Amino acid sequence: MTIHIYGIRHCDTMKKAFAWLNAQGLPYDFHDYKKSGVDLADLQRWAALWGWEALINRKGTTWRRLPESARDCPDAASAFALMMAHPSLIRRPILIRADKCLLGFDAEGWQAFFQGGA
Template structure:
């Protein structure tokens, strides 16, 4: 089953969810704000998505970080994501054990 990692009030996440619904695809959702982001889940994601691609540098959360926090390495980047789950780019659509699609634009799910 597909898993959509999202935040409920994110417009792009809502568009992705609507696209999946319109295709009648079965999926479950994981709200990063409500359901949280555990260390094991983060590692699961980062084994499929590179850390630099996983951090949303256009988010309000990113803009509010100190310059010191923005200068992250692999370990501190993981800690940032665990502390601020909204820094994770979204939506993330997990297709299978090996593939996670990052972000959403109209038409991205047409081949599913």
């Protein structure tokens, strides 16, 4: 079963996720949404799972560098537009295997995810 991982290659959290997958011997396809962008359909699908608020990385430098007025996301449509314009705002990694998904990296959570036959 193919594993798809979405994120930004040089992000520290992504490096941990890649290292974890490699240590487990799990092959994966990587989508760098900073280089390749992100589709609105993907953002909508992920928002249906976790809520659009959870998709925004408010701890990163991209968020802090935005003008205060740009940070005002009153609804999903404005948040999606902001994330598509600034893909670094999307929380990462997003891992998809079959029809199951994970948001963020937590080694114990990932271990449980893969042991559960996801």
